[in-house]
Amino acid sequence: MVIGRRQFLGYAAxxxxxxxxxxxxxxxxxxxxxxxxxxxxxxxESLAGYERASAxxxxxxxxxxxxxxxxxxxxxxxxxxxxxxxxxxxxxxxGAGYAAExxxxxxxxxxxxxxxxxxxxxxxKSRRVPYVDYAWPSPTKIRDFxxxxxxxxxxxxxxxxxxxxFPVALKRRIGxxxxxxxxxxxxxxxxxxxxxxxxxxxxxxxL
Amino acid sequence: xxxxxxxxxxxxxxxxxxxLELVKKAGFDGIELWxxxxxxxxxxxxxxxxxxxxxxIDNAGLVVSNVSTxxxxxxxxxxxxxxxxxxxxxxxxxxxxxxxLLGTDAILVVAGLVTExxxxxxxxxxxxxxxxxxxxxAARAGVKIGCENxxxxxxFLISPREFAQFLTDVNNAAxxxxxxxxxxxxxxxxxxxxxxxxxxITRIHLKDVLKHRGRSGDQSVYTNLFLGDNNWPAIRxxxxxxxxDGWLIAEMEARxxxxxxxxxxxxxxxxxRLISGRL
Numbered sequence: 488m489v490i491g492r493r494q495f496l497g498y499a500a501x502x503x504x505x506x507x508x509x510x511x512x513x514x515x516x517x518x519x520x521x522x523x524x525x526x527x528x529x530x531x532e533s534l535a536g537y538e539r540a541s542a543x544x545x546x547x548x549x550x551x552x553x554x555x556x557x558x559x560x561x562x563x564x565x566x567x568x569x570x571x572x573x574x575x576x577x578x579x580x581x582g583a584g585y586a587a588e589x590x591x592x593x594x595x596x597x598x599x600x601x602x603x604x605x606x607x608x609x610x611x612k613s614r615r616v617p618y619v620d621y622a623w624p625s626p627t628k629i630r631d632f633x634x635x636x637x638x639x640x641x642x643x644x645x646x647x648x649x650x651x652x653f654p655v656a657l658k659r660r661i662g663x664x665x666x667x668x669x670x671x672x673x674x675x676x677x678x679x680x681x682x683x684x685x686x687x688x689x690x691x692x693x694l
Numbered sequence: 695x696x697x698x699x700x701x702x703x704x705x706x707x708x709x710x711x712x713x714l715e716l717v718k719k720a721g722f723d724g725i726e727l728w729x730x731x732x733x734x735x736x737x738x739x740x741x742x743x744x745x746x747x748x749x750x751i752d753n754a755g756l757v758v759s760n761v762s763t764x765x766x767x768x769x770x771x772x773x774x775x776x777x778x779x780x781x782x783x784x785x786x787x788x789x790x791x792x793x794x795l796l797g798t799d800a801i802l803v804v805a806g807l808v809t810e811x812x813x814x815x816x817x818x819x820x821x822x823x824x825x826x827x828x829x830x831x832a833a834r835a836g837v838k839i840g841c842e843n844x845x846x847x848x849x850f851l852i853s854p855r856e857f858a859q860f861l862t863d864v865n866n867a868a869x870x871x872x873x874x875x876x877x878x879x880x881x882x883x884x885x886x887x888x889x890x891x892x893x894x895i896t897r898i899h900l901k902d903v904l905k906h907r908g909r910s911g912d913q914s915v916y917t918n919l920f921l922g923d924n925n926w927p928a929i930r931x932x933x934x935x936x937x938x939d940g941w942l943i944a945e946m947e948a949r950x951x952x953x954x955x956x957x958x959x960x961x962x963x964x965x966x967r968l969i970s971g972r973l
Binding site: 529530531532585614617630632633675676678679680681 | 774775776777810811812813815816818819820823
């Protein structure tokens with residue numbers, strides 16, 4: 488039986504809420520956590536999309552989703568580090584596509600300094616083909632979100648998605664865990680019921 | 695039923711007060727104010743200035759039928775950019791505020807815009823979620839939000855049943871439909887829209903439509919009452935059937951090239967014929 492519950496991690500003082508879902512079997516819990524960055528989450532519909540899509544879902548290893556992130560407060564990076572240490576996966580979605588330049592700068596610095604992920608400036612995606620091409624965890628095309636925050640060149644990790652020929656998502660092993668960065672928001676597509684986005688996430692859950 | 699016409703129909707060089715005189719003289723009972731479309735009624739117009747507009751309308755022997763806006767074409771509630779959505783919501787809130795100041799209980803909103811960039815499913819979901827809290831604000835102010843059926847132009851909620859489902863999903867008694875009988879083009883029949891929406895209709899926009907023309911080039915698909923393809927006896931009968939006894943608001947896209955004031959008289963008389971059922 489799947490039991491959903493919402494609880495605060497040790498970061499309650501920072502008002503970061505994390506939704507935890509466990510299998511309730513008494514064995515090591517398989518969790519899907521969606522981290523609400525509050526004012527540092529730029530797209531509330533992205534948060535809602537991930538929450539809806541992950542409701543009742545379980546994973547073999549811990550999975551922490553950070554939707555539409557701008558700045559990364561210490562509490563958030565602490566939660567991410569904790570997840571990675573436990574061999575889990577962190578899915579970090581950029582929320583800087585529509586952000587003001589000052590917020591974009593903070594975003595870029597946070598990714599570079601705390602996660603060693605270097606990203607370029609947000610850019611409009613061409614309207615010629617309105618999709619982002621994902622190669623992993625399964626090849627699929629998912630609706631873009633008009634603007635993307637592409638990855639800078641030459642960095643470790645495996646590129647897993649492209650838009651207009653630019654790399655926009657990567658996965659990287661960090662210790663026993665895996666960091667996934669996506670520079671084109673998936674949450675709004677999940678929120679709007681996009682089939683391919685849901686399948687992509689389900690595939691991630693099943694790994 | 696009462697007759698109204700948009701203040702955006704007032705010839706550009708006439709000014710508001712002279713326009714009000716024309717509206718009254720042509721036999722209308724009220725005027726529809728278009729926020730953002732006319733120089734006298736902008737987002738920057740203060741409450742005091744809005745009250746002054748009302749005083750002028752009162753002095754002309756008219757009332758305000760509703761507050762409309764075309765601003766949502768540029769700033770839709772369905773935009774991906776949260777800043778644009780916030781601006782769109784702010785426009786609706788200002789419409790509600792000014793409706794109260796102007797003594798009317800209805801506003802017109804173009805709820806969403808499907809584009810090549812922003813797909814249908816996103817637009818639908820965003821509009822539903824935006825209209826719920828806005829409906830609550832409208833209800834507190836005693837105002838109803840009428841989402842206009844701009845079918846072809848919005849590429850959204852093309853059929854009457856889908857529009858009805860949308861309103862059901864919004865699930866707020868303060869949110870209904872501002873039904874435009876000209877906007878249905880060749881995708882359906884206005885009388886069927888009236889039948890399906892009945893008590894959810896907040897206001898009715900009147901214009902005729904040339905169904906064969908379509909939206910091609912710079913030719914308007916719209917025309918004056920009784921010149922196009924709408925089935926006016928059926929439309930009138932449908933209003934009776936559902937008990938609609940509210941405002942009828944003329945919205946002519948194509949303006950008279952000469953003697954623009956004549957369009958007001960002609961439209962008013964045509965509306966009288968429609969209301970009387972002598973068709």
